[in-house]
Amino acid sequence: MSILVVLQQMVIIFILIGIGMILYKCKRLSEESSKQISGIIINVTNPALLICSAFEEGPKVSLTELGTALISYAAVFAILIAVSLLIPYLLRVPKKLHYAYQMLTIFGNVGFIGIPLASAVLGSESLIFVSIFNLLFNLLIYTVGTSMLQRAAAGQAVEGEAVSEGSQAVGRLQKFINAGTISAAATILFYLGNFHVPVIISSTLSYTGRATTLLSMLVLGVSVAQIAPKDIFSHPKLYAFTLLRQILVPIGCVLLMRGLIDNKLIVNTMLLMVAVPAANMPLMMAKQMDMDTDSISQGIILTTVLSLITVPAACLFLVS
DSSP: OOHHHHHHHHHHHHHHHHHHHHHHHTTSSOHHHHHHHHHHIIIIIHHHHHHHHTTOOSOOOOHHHHHHHHHHHHHHHHHHHHHHHHHHHHTTOOGGGHHHHHHHHHOBOTTTTHHHHHHHHHOGGGHHHHHHHHHHHHHHIIIIIHHHHHHHHHHTTOOSOOOOHHHHHHHHHHHHSSHHHHHHHHHHHHHHHTOOOOHHHHHHHHHHHHHHHHHHHHHHHHHHHTSOHHHHHOOHHHHHHHHIIIIIHHHHHHHHHTTTOOOHHHHHHHHHHHHSOBOSHHHHHHHHTTOOOHHHHHHHHHHHHHHHHHHHHHGGGOOO
């Protein structure tokens, strides 16, 4: 895979983000409309993009390969969790902000950016492996992620009514049933079943899924436009974090995995999913808990902006 292809895709992504910024500045997009578009992406276009990949014509990967991807991606998340505990100490981050750097480390933007990026760079055949990565993401964000945020919220002495452990557990189980988890599981099921669907259905899913890239980048553009440049670029620790998390960690993972896994597509998909910038989900969850979210939002924007450089750099290690 030529690095120029990856760079081209990142430039396209940033042009689309720029369009979102311009539309927000011109008052053609608002915060409210951005939230509505986010809902469309999460509940409609992203699921459609994943599911339609299961109906693609061509050779299918075996159940063994899917199992290999599941095990290897679970191992990658275990590595990310371990790294997330180490990075705050390496960067001498204040204790009260450890949770922010941990969430930024573990959870990358495998939906808004990861899905369209993998589709463009590796082809639609990679989306079955992206589905597995997204499934693990959704499972972990409501277990490990929620646990980290709850401990941090307790440390910040957030005032409010205490929620019982039983109701918290029920709430987390209910949140497992969401569009991301269902669509990822459905994609794997349809793929394994080798189902054939009418052209009307497959074409509808295809047209819907193609809207993901544009809409998701417009939403990111609105987020970038709302933060002053000095609030994004004036944090040295976040630069060091971005170097570690978006270049060194993906390269380390691919060097480890390519010696253990023969399937190049599994390894390359893993590299792209680990190299994407930080996800928006931790920010939304932290806001719901009335936590200090400045560090998380700054990290999301900075890693997204710098991904124009970091993603192509990490992709120099794509297995050819």
